[in-house]
Amino acid sequence: MVPTLTAALGVKGHRPAVGTRDNEHLPHVLAVMSVVTAARHANTLDSPKGAKARTGLGKARRMQAAFAAHLRHVARVHPAARHPRVVLAIDNAPWHRGEVVDEALAENLHLGLYRLPGYSPCLNPVEQFWRKLRRRATHNRLFDSPADLKRSVRNSLCYVRTVRERVATLVRGCYPAPLNATGLPNS
Template sequence: MSRLELSEEQRSELEACFRTTEERRLRDRCQAVLMAARGRPQQQIAEDLGTTTRNIQRFLARYRTGGLQGLKIQWAPGKTPLIPEELAPTILDWIRQGPGACGLKRANWTHLTLADFLHRQTGIRVRETAMRDFCRRHDVRLYRPTYRFLRADPVRQQQALLALSEKLQAAAGDIALLSQDEARFPMVPTLTATLGLKGERPVIGTRDCKDVVHTFASANVTAGEVTSRLYGSRTRTRRKDGLSKTKRMQVAFAHHLLDVARAYPAAQHREVVLVIDNAPWHRGLPVDWALRRYPHLTLYRLPPYSPQLQPIERLWRPLRQRATHNTLFDEMAELQHAPRSGLGYYRARPQAVLSLLGSAWNPTQSAEA
């Protein structure tokens, strides 16, 4: 067989494929062609690559007839999928809508549930493994879903979304728009997946302490500034004063309003609007007293069951991960220091807060998103 001659373009193409491909067999074939072009005997090429002379001859013949494309692995098409590709848009639409919208008494889609629903709708019977393969091919993966309250009023939510959008456009200069919410940080750690030996179930120690730290926070949706107050609730103190949780939280929320008023004084801000939910401690005598003392503070109450309209809700999860995730606390002081330190981190980084809040109250998005 005559010696293989390569042009500079062909040599560069083979060398580039040899350096970049992740397929070992294709890399060996490119190397065989390059070695043959340098005049190396086929027997030595076969010994270097750990193959036979007959395979080297096949590689060179394929390159002469098909070029680099002829060296590439020609995979067999395989068995025809049990689920026709023309049904893919329909199945993906079922997944987007959820099982409830498809008339099923199910909260979540599983591969088995989706396969059974496909059989009932089209008569195509497939196993769970076939549906799992279909989902993998179409980039359908498992997610932790987000709750949506079915008792919410979509009309009132859309009205609130439009009103908040108008307030957001007007929030400039002497008008501040704040998203306000509370979070609860308990002494008892949250259980999650942990490492353990097979047959030995891990045990996490807890002191069964019911002490908690309530965190009040207000985030400026245009500047990213965070104003916060921590309220520690001890079990023995609750037993002594005899006050209900609502009474104690009313007082704490009133003090938080005073903190907001000091952070946004009336001399610089004509109006400060705090968007709140319908928690019972957002009203009452202490709250009315704080609002009378600082009349430039205004409360805007969201419709019931509308947490998706509260941007600051997106702050709590990263705050927990930064402050209290996977941590055991011995004293209330340690627990109070953790969220205070985490809030200090975000207080010094307003751009990070704005990134977490996202596009707040965009009128083009659905109130149920």
């Protein structure tokens, strides 16, 4: 999660300034949201500097492994006995495919992936969630350390639990049509 810059009010004649840092230590957040209940589960993944040198894996491979672990977490939270079919709408990020992701899906047959068309963030409810989360957690802020950034993100994720109805409104805004049994809009 990258600290973000956005328009801000300032005194006329004085441009507001926000510092920046390198993106080496930024945490990655993987989340899943229920389109029916607006419940969400999120996992954070640290991206330590030098991870490629230690693991021998590039960012895409590390993110594939993290996404596969996230799928296993979703399968534990939504067991097949209570949820016979769980469909996750995903974008076309390179870490949403690969051998480790296929293995995680093979281990949890009740999970399925629904790939959204390219360049269609308006169809992905979690994208609306990210926009709101960034506004609350990272807009126009310079963090002293990666731990401060991670703390801000986690605090914002905790806050989101308290406003589930507002999150549900975001989710429903992506799918104006009635939802079918799989949680996707009727076609």
